[in-house]
Amino acid sequence: MNKPFTSRDEIAELYHRPLLDLVFQAAEVHRRHHPSQEIQVCTLQSIKTGGCSEDCGYCSQSVHYETSVAREKLLDKKEVLALAKEAKEGGSTRFCMGSAGRKVKDDEDFAEILEMVKGVSALGLEVCCTLGMLESKQAEQLKEAGLYAYNHNLDTGKNYYAKVVSTRGYEDRLRTIDRVAQAGISLCCGGILGMGESENDRIDLLLTLSELDPAPESVPVNVLVPIPGTPMEEKGQRVPTLELVRVIATARILLPTTMVRLSAGRESLNEVEQAFCFLAGANSIFSGDKLLTTPGPSADADKTLFDLLSLTPQKPYSREA
Ligand code: SF4
Incomplete structure (x- = not known):
């Protein structure tokens, strides 16, 4: 077994290891806990877009910023089931x-x-929702309806959070995360790189993720896609791919059984860069050319990538078997 990383200093030491050693270690951990050729393929569908009262500085759907995204009403159930x-x-x-x-x-x-x-x-898909803050009763209702996972991202380290969002705090996020766990729903919880955060902020985020109990079932690692009209359009920084790889590898070692999802920003990575992310422990992607309101790679590009790397899509619920 891997030595557990319990302190912030240990996580910082891990994060700063020479990259190739870090990736080698992450690849070993990955192979001990997951089939190395399997990638989970997920679809993210916006069912109610825009008009959000929160002020997340990266988001096109906030009413606080003038973006090209308009408020829409909830999609019809039939339409959602057809999309699923x-x-x-x-x-x-x-x-x-x-x-x-x-x-x-x-x-x-x-x-x-x-x-x-x-x-x-009922279609046999793992079903996940991301709906904002939840009360305990609502989490229980979702569980009863068959919800498998709930996404509630921490976005960044706790000390940097207020620079990204002002309408809620880190504690609010952790409270909903706790309610999701209490209801017996798997947690999907990750962050976004490139919002002006320091390496220390990234290490803080990794520390918090590693301390969640139970561990998150999935951790989406996003790279900021700067949206015109949002504060992050100006403040955002391009994230070098090797920094993304470093975060993925550290997350893989800290959270050996978690699905680490290469999420927003993937469309800007070429095949070699994506392959390096998979080697470092990423084993889940979003398919489709749209992630809520940001772009993703085409299905054809993903098919070529899977063929080139001999990857196969993971079956639903296979981690429970
Ligand atoms: S990220 Fe979610 S909570 Fe934040 S502004 Fe966008 S839709 Fe609202």
Whole structure:
């Protein structure tokens, strides 16, 4: 077994190791805990876009910024189920539904979302939602409807969080994360690189993720896609791919059984760069040319990538077997 990393200093030491040694170690951990040729393919679908009262500095859906994204109403259940079926036929095994908003309200939309969760689950897909802050009862209702995972990102390290969002705090995030765990739902929780954070902030985020109990079932690692009109359009920095690889490798070692998802920003990586991310322990991607409101690679490009690297899509729920 790997030596557990318990202190911030140990995590910082790991993070700063020579990159090739770090990647080698991460690849070993990866192969001990996961089939190395399998990649989980997920589809992320916005079911209610725009009009969000939060001020996340990277987001096109916030009412605080003038962006090209307009407020829309909740998609119709039939339409969502048709999209989920299409995603399954396209090779996805997890379908994530995103609704913009600060928190879940006990209204008609939530009742409809519960029905969508039931419907998507009945298709044999792992179903995930990202709906904002949750009360315990709402988490229980989602679990009962068949929700497999709930996404609630921490975005960055706790000391940098206020530079990214002012309408809520890190503690609010951790509270919802706790409610998700209490309801017995798997947690999907990750962050975004390139928002002006320091390496220390990244290490802080990795520390918090490694301290979550139970460990997150998936950790999406996003690279900022600067959206015109948001504060991060100016403040965002290009993240060198080798820094992304370093974060993925550290996350893989700290969270050996977690799915590490190469998420937003993947479309700007070439095949060799993506292969290096997979070697460093990434084993999940979003498919489709749109991630909520940001671009992703085409299905054809992903098919070529899978063929070149002899990768196969992971079956749904296979980690439970
Ligand atoms: S990231 Fe989510 S919570 Fe933040 S502004 Fe966008 S939709 Fe709202």
